Amino acid sequence: QKEVEQDPGPLSVPEGAIVSLNCTYSNSAFQYFMWYRQYSRKGPELLMYTYSSGNKEDGRFTAQVDKSSKYISLFIRDSQPSDSATYLCAMLGETSGSRLTFGEGTQLTVNP
Amino acid sequence: SQTIHQWPATLVQPVGSPLSLECTVEGTSNPNLYWYRQAAGRGLQLLFYSVGIGQISSEVPQNLSASRPQDRQFILSSKKLLLSDSGFYLCAWSIDRKETQYFGPGTRLLVL
Numbered sequence: 001q002k003e004v005e006q007d008p009g010p011l012s013v014p015e016g017a018i019v020s021l022n023c024t025y026s027n028s029a030f031q032y033f034m035w036y037r038q039y040s041r042k043g044p045e046l047l048m049y050t051y052s053s054g055n056k057e058d059g060r061f062t063a064q065v066d067k068s069s070k071y072i073s074l075f076i077r078d079s080q081p082s083d084s085a086t087y088l089c090a091m092l093g094e095t096s097g098s099r100l101t102f103g104e105g106t107q108l109t110v111n112p
Numbered sequence: 113s114q115t116i117h118q119w120p121a122t123l124v125q126p127v128g129s130p131l132s133l134e135c136t137v138e139g140t141s142n143p144n145l146y147w148y149r150q151a152a153g154r155g156l157q158l159l160f161y162s163v164g165i166g167q168i169s170s171e172v173p174q175n176l177s178a179s180r181p182q183d184r185q186f187i188l189s190s191k192k193l194l195l196s197d198s199g200f201y202l203c204a205w206s207i208d209r210k211e212t213q214y215f216g217p218g219t220r221l222l223v224l
Contacts, residue, residue, distance in 0.1 A: 034212055043118075043202050043215035044156075088156070092210065099171070100213060104155040 003027050006089055006103030015112050019076040023089035023103045026070065030091040030101075033065050035074045038086045038105065047087075048074065079110045114139035118203050118216040125223055131176075131190040133219050135203030138184065143205040145186040146213060147178055150200040162186060163209075198223045 006023045013019055021035075032051055036044035048063040050056045056063045062075040072091075076083055086105040092098055115138045125131060137143050147159040158171045160178035168178050175194060179187045186203055200220050204213040 032210060036215075041200075041218070041220065043204075043218045046212050046214065049212050094210075098209075099158055102156040 001026060003101050004089065004091060004103045007106055008104050010107040010109060012109045012111060013079055015079060015081060015110055017079050017110070019079050019083070019108060019110075021074040021076075021087050021089075021106050021108070023072050023091075024070055025072075025091055025101075027091070027093065027101070028067075028070065029093035029095065029098065031094050032092040033063070033072050034090040034092075034100075035061075035063055036088040036090060038088060040085075044088055081110050081112050084109045114205070114214065116203060116205055116214060116216040118201075118219050120219060121217065122220045123222070125193050125221065127195055127223055128192050131188070131193050131197070131221070133188040133201055133203075133221075135186040135188075135216055136184055137205045140184070140205070140207065142183060143207065144209060145180065146204040146206075147186065147188050148202040148204065150202060150218075152199075156202065160188070193223045195223050197221065 004023055004025045035048040037047050038044040050063050050065050053065045053067045060077045064073045086107045088105040089103040090100050092100045117136050144163055146161045148156045149159055150156050160168055160170055162168050162180045165180055176190050200218050202218045203216040206213045
């Protein structure tokens with residue numbers, strides 16, 4: 001079983017829709033949670049970074065972490081065609097031996 | 113501000129040829145440096161990481177090697193490429209292991 005599970009999609013939505021992207025994980029030691037956006041043939045860029053449980057909002061993006069369910073989400077409001085990309089979740093534990101563990105990414109297309 | 117560079121952007125190499133990919137970081141000192149490989153439809157696989165000059169940790173046994181000859185320079189090498197080495201190679205840096213990682217633009221390698 002993979003430590004981090006993420007539905008690869010593809011996910012296609014109309015412009016203006018609310019998008020929900022999710023990851024589940026099995027390692028209860030994960031404490032740091034990140035979302036990256038990766039455009040085609042580019043390196044991933046950081047969107048959101050959260051520590052432990054709770055919500056974090058940045059413009060149209062909201063990240064949620066539910067450690068009791070081992071479930072994290074990224075919501076995109078008023079989605080735009082420029083949001084079309086692959087979204088990767090990533091997680092890290094507290095211990096020095098912990099490595100940043102990525103989901104496989106969800107491919108999102110926002111249609112004008 | 114910090115900037116990370118990778119070159120070349122694209123590389124086509126025959127099987128059995130050597131490889132050298134370079135990554136440099138500007139605007140920070142003593143960063144943690146990472147090499148990842150991203151295969152199509154698969155997540156990011158950590159290959160090597162380095163916490164300082166000459167300090168390399170290997171995550172996956174393979175015919176690749178890494179070196180860090182200077183504080184902000186990280187090199188990925190191979191003496192003889194295999195077909196299975198094809199992929200998208202990403203370099204990343206972080207201030208600290210628990211801090212987020214920032215990625216370079218990547219090198220697309222095709223081994224024929």
